[in-house]
Amino acid sequence: MAATLPLSGNARLFLLVRRGLPMAGSLAGLVLALLEPNARGWYLLISIACAAEVWPTFSSGQAFLKNRAASIRWDGLWVKAFRPLARALGRERDWILSFCAWNNRRVQAVFERERARKALVLLPHCIQAADCKADVISDLGHCFQCGRCPAGDVLEGMLAGRWDCRISNRSHKAYREAREFRPDLIVAVSCSDRLLKGLLKLPEVPCYVIPLQLPHGMCVDTTFSVPHLQAAMECLVQPRPTSENVAPLRLSAGA
Numbered sequence: 517m518a519a520t521l522p523l524s525g526n527a528r529l530f531l532l533v534r535r536g537l538p539m540a541g542s543l544a545g546l547v548l549a550l551l552e553p554n555a556r557g558w559y560l561l562i563s564i565a566c567a568a569e570v571w572p573t574f575s576s577g578q579a580f581l582k583n584r585a586a587s588i589r590w591d592g593l594w595v596k597a598f599r600p601l602a603r604a605l606g607r608e609r610d611w612i613l614s615f616c617a618w619n620n621r622r623v624q625a626v627f628e629r630e631r632a633r634k635a636l637v638l639l640p641h642c643i644q645a646a647d648c649k650a651d652v653i654s655d656l657g658h659c660f661q662c663g664r665c666p667a668g669d670v671l672e673g674m675l676a677g678r679w680d681c682r683i684s685n686r687s688h689k690a691y692r693e694a695r696e697f698r699p700d701l702i703v704a705v706s707c708s709d710r711l712l713k714g715l716l717k718l719p720e721v722p723c724y725v726i727p728l729q730l731p732h733g734m735c736v737d738t739t740f741s742v743p744h745l746q747a748a749m750e751c752l753v754q755p756r757p758t759s760e761n762v763a764p765l766r767l768s769a770g771a
């Protein structure tokens with residue numbers, strides 16, 4: 517059965533601000549232009565500027581891909597500008613994840629039509645159980661698949677789907693590896709703060725993002741939805757021919 521990509525968060529909050537404010541400004545400019553004939557030119561100018569501000573949010577498909585870097589940078593300024601207010605209201609994470617959901621919706625619209633040929637999965641090191649000694653940073657294949665953290669399930673998917681996958685303990689290393697790999701799609705898992713940073717640091721590469729869950733607080737024994745990652749890879753990335761020689765490793769924990 518074909519996988520379907522779950523809704524990755526609610527983009528409404530971000531769109532309410534990102535589209536709502538300029539549209540309200542454009543409308544107010546029109547109304548004032550009608551009411552104040554002496555300053556009509558200025559109000560019309562304000563109305564047009566506000567309409568131009570919101571226009572790029574309606575681009576999709578190839579038009580979105582072509583202008584993606586500029587679009588993400590500009591949307592990022594909106595996220596940063598309203599972040600202090602969201603923090604004051606206790607909605608900072610919701611605000612960032614709403615932006616991430618908006619980003620995902622646009623990336624999904626592009627790659628569901630024409631799937632990515634070269635995708636890279638980026639994972640944070642904190643998904644590994646804190647007391648595990650397996651050297652998964654140098655190679656995820658060193659995971660013993662003991663079932664105590666999501667790394668084992670990712671390894672299963674990586675071997676079955678032949679994904680290119682990296683686990684990093686430093687954001688700058690992840691960015692460097694992503695730049696060197698030159699993917700046409702990144703599927704990244706991280707906390708909301710790092711996802712926002714990553715989207716703004718690598719605006720040139722389309723990135724589908726999946727937020728971490730933090731049951732034990734920041735950076736310790738974190739987890740995420742591996743089925744969501746699998747669905748993203750199935751829906752957005754061209755399948756690679758499978759090799760009968762490739763099978764999940766099942767090393768014992770004591771090996």
Ligand code: SF4
Nearest residue numbers: 648659660662665668
């Ligand atoms: S699944 Fe087990 S062996 Fe693999 S990284 Fe997690 S804790 Fe370590």
